[in-house]
Amino acid sequence: MSAQISALRAVTAEFGSLKRLWALCGDLRSELRLALFFRVLQSFSLGLAYGGVIQVATHSMNGVPMSFGWAMQISLLMVLSLAGQLLFSYLSVRRAWDASFQVGKALRLSLMEHLKRLPMGFHLGRHKGDTATALTTDVSIIESFLSDAMAKIVQAIVLPVTVLGFIASQDVWFALTFLISVVTALPVAIYIGVKFGSIGAERQEVQANAGAVMIEYVQGIRVIRAFNQIARGQEMFRAALDQFRAISIQMVLLLTLPMLSFVIVVMLGVPVVAAASGMRLDSLQPSTLVTILMLSFAVYAPLINLVAVLERIRIADASLGRLDQILQEKPLPVIAGQPAPTSSSVSFEDVSFCYDDGPEVLSHVSFDVPANSMTAIVGPSGSGKTTILSLLARFWDVTAGTVSIGGTDLRHLEVTQLNALISVVFQDVYLFSGSIKDNIAAARPDATQAEIEAAARAAQAHEFICELPDGYDTDVGEGGARLSGGERQRVSIARAILKDAPIVLLDEATAALDPSNDRALQEALAELTRNKTLIVVAHKLSTIEAADQILVLEAGKIIERGTHTELVSQEGLYARMNARKTDAKNWRIT
């Protein structure tokens, strides 16, 4: 009984998966329906060819003389069959591929849109390769299911049903005999479908994991080489591939026997029909028997294929499940309908924050940054300086308190609205693979060449760009790998200058640059932050001294605040550090 229940569950699950995948297509379902209809017509066209062959066979067996006209009819039938197959196959494939790639595109775009709205914690808590695999492999699997597998399933069902209907019209007894072998084989088919489905989905998961390991290996190649970890990286990749190979072999071994049993049970219909016909030799036309035996292959071949295609429902559903996991992550909420910011001032009111379930890293932090002023944040490593910038960029939401820009709580701003208000220049600059020009224009794709060059000049980047082999069209490589650290930073500053947002968040580089690079960088920053509200995590005393307000942070709390002169006269941590003229990055509480 439990076997029947699990078989029933498997069939229901299969239908559930199909329904989910079908629902995903939304408005494109009518296109896919049409594609499937053309596929049915293609099957009927193939049926015409069968009809032609049967006519020839029965004619010759019944000893009917073959005339030229009759031969022409048969050849016309064949031509029609071929033309129909080609035409309907073309129409079906075109529509199915077009619709499925549109579904894939819409899926990728909505995933990208969703990923953009998720807190940074989601991205940091996940392998980069997993997200990349979801956007590439998983969506491709769904695309190929909709464009190809679904049509095969329809064909594998329509063709045998039509042929069985035809056989029934000739001889109900034979049709029932065929049906018996099909129905007997059904439990085996369901068993194979379930096994195929679950191992197939598991195999897909392992394959995705191998892909993710490979992406991380390639992305981290610099660190891997620098720290002599090539063997370890390769070992991880090899282990993932071994796992993939093992599960693929397990799948074949586990399913060979049931698959063979299925084929044997289904094909048993032929000898059974032959035996059944033996009992009715007196009342049976030999031509009918030949027709039916020939048609039997049109019933069985698609059924045997169906079992292999069924596996793809589960695999596509598993891919959909992985995409669902991302789509079900809650994005940072936006409370709409609030007034837009009135200025570029920034305010932290009694802000406390912890990363996920970790300890509190900011505790009751309050400060105001008037519009067009400069605030420097200093403090020992790990005191929470970068976290303040991250909260302002709304990579995370505060645990308690409010962060606002121009009087509007950040939680009332749409992502695009907030992005237009702030430029972020972090230490670890990321450039997209593509030309320098595209990278600078990323913030404003409509910028002219002259505007891009003006931004690069202001960022002290024009000169080095002109010396590159293709100037502004030089490919920077993934992440900007073909540029030096200082050059990358100046390109990212040019990008921010072109964006011209009223608030600039700057995480000053701690790494020492060579003097000419450092001077160029300081000049670029001066240009970027002119007439802007600037909040800088400062490491250099020159930057700190120029600030309108300095916040000294220790263990997530602001322990001192004021101008350089005021803080020096307070004789606290800042004054002590300043007296030693230590670079802020080396500050330690003693």
Ligand SMILES: Nc1ncnc2c1ncn2[C@@H]1O[C@H](COP(=O)(O)OP(=O)(O)OP(=O)(O)O)[C@@H](O)[C@H]1O
């Ligand atoms: N994504 C994260 N998840 C969990 N904890 C984090 C995360 N980022 C930072 N932290 C923790 O929060 C605390 C503050 O980190 P933060 O990067 O803001 O300090 P910082 O003052 O900028 O340090 P540094 O000067 O070394 O860059 C540290 O204890 C750090 O370990």
